[in-house]
Amino acid sequence: MSDRSTQSVLVTAATGTVGRHVVAELGDADCEVRAATRDPDAARERFDAADAVVAFDFDRPETWGAALTGVDAVFLVRPPAVDTDDVCAVVDATARVGVERIAYLSTLGADRNRLLPHYRIERRIEAAGVGYAFLRASFFAQNLHEVHRRDVLDRDELFVPAGSGATSFVDARDVAAVAARVLVEPGHLHVAYDLTGPEALTYDEVATIFSEELGRSIEYADPSIPAFVRRMRSRGHPLGYVLLMVGIYTTARLGLAERVTDDVERVLGRPPRSIRAYVADYADEFRTAGRDAAASDR
Ligand SMILES: NC(=O)c1ccc[n+]([C@@H]2O[C@H](COP(=O)([O-])OP(=O)(O)OC[C@H]3O[C@@H](n4cnc5c(N)ncnc54)[C@H](OP(=O)(O)O)[C@@H]3O)[C@@H](O)[C@H]2O)c1
Numbered sequence: 001m002s003d004r005s006t007q008s009v010l011v012t013a014a015t016g017t018v019g020r021h022v023v024a025e026l027g028d029a030d031c032e033v034r035a036a037t038r039d040p041d042a043a044r045e046r047f048d049a050a051d052a053v054v055a056f057d058f059d060r061p062e063t064w065g066a067a068l069t070g071v072d073a074v075f076l077v078r079p080p081a082v083d084t085d086d087v088c089a090v091v092d093a094t095a096r097v098g099v100e101r102i103a104y105l106s107t108l109g110a111d112r113n114r115l116l117p118h119y120r121i122e123r124r125i126e127a128a129g130v131g132y133a134f135l136r137a138s139f140f141a142q143n144l145h146e147v148h149r150r151d152v153l154d155r156d157e158l159f160v161p162a163g164s165g166a167t168s169f170v171d172a173r174d175v176a177a178v179a180a181r182v183l184v185e186p187g188h189l190h191v192a193y194d195l196t197g198p199e200a201l202t203y204d205e206v207a208t209i210f211s212e213e214l215g216r217s218i219e220y221a222d223p224s225i226p227a228f229v230r231r232m233r234s235r236g237h238p239l240g241y242v243l244l245m246v247g248i249y250t251t252a253r254l255g256l257a258e259r260v261t262d263d264v265e266r267v268l269g270r271p272p273r274s275i276r277a278y279v280a281d282y283a284d285e286f287r288t289a290g291r292d293a294a295a296s297d298r
Helices: 019-026 040-046 061-068 084-096 117-128 149-155 172-184 203-214 225-234 239-253 263-268 275-281
Strands: 007-011 031-037 052-055 073-076 101-107 131-137 191-195
Touching: 007 019, 007 172, 019 031, 019 172, 031 040, 040 052, 052 061, 061 084, 073 084, 073 172, 084 117, 101 117, 101 172, 117 131, 131 172, 172 191, 172 263, 191 263, 203 275, 225 239
Parallel strands: 007 031, 007 073, 031 052, 073 101, 101 131, 131 191
Antiparallel strands: none
16 A cells, blocks of 8 residues: 555546446446546547546557556556557556556456466466456456447347357446445455356346347347357348357357356345346437337336
8 A cells, every 4th residue: 555645546548338437336436537548539528437548558668657656546447459478568657656556457267278378467467576466357248238239229139149048247347346445445456357247147137138128129139140240240240249249149059158156246246137127227329219218117
């Protein structure tokens, strides 16, 4: 802990799915929050809760010094397009400037799968001599609107090749709440938390929840992998990204994404949000004006 009474926390990927909620959560804590983005001018208005919006780019080491100087704790994210070597170099830089702790957004099973970038980054953080908490998150509920919203809107279907495998979806807002806790509370050093939702659900079960919450029938299409690849490619998604999605859904299909833990509840003292709560909170994402007016009037 530094001599200064108020801790300073740098949030990387602050405009991202998890980072934006980490900034908001830290707004209620007694700390100075620096929201990091490649384009501070574009992002400034979005961050009421941040004390400062700073320029930070994993690909531009000249941005690291100003962003990291005087920082006690870092919420570290590897944005999907960023090279693992660059993230490792940032880890080394945090140690050099005296950062005390890192909360690293990792993925479930990263400790066992050497092929994942997260495996290598976790090992680098352990070697750097900085305090750390690895947040090994399950599949985010938010993928359902960020990636698959159009299938629900245009075709009333969930279109993912996951067969009848179940997934322990975690809400990105809960991941962020855990991150905020471990960044500012004592007692979370040199730990790894496996962050899942309260239950594992098949996509058939998720479709039923969508139908009930949106007031119209949503089907689980369960496409073949080639059909999934064709549709994602026809929307302009790069092949590498589509194959990454196939890998994730194959993991689910094989029953390897269904482990449920109580780590969110142990850290937050409350249960994680359910998929039903997620769909209710994000229902507008899955409704088109007009067609669903009746449903939203329920
Ligand atoms: N999706 C899941 O289900 C899931 C589950 C477990 C773990 N994860 C892990 O979560 C991580 C992604 O987190 P997320 O979904 O919160 O992120 P995200 O929404 O993909 O956001 C990434 C952010 O990173 C910033 N960014 C992109 N390139 C950058 C660069 N060169 N330098 C600095 N910032 C850059 C962008 O912000 P600016 O444009 O403002 O700079 C962007 O908002 C990945 O490592 C993934 O493996 C994901």
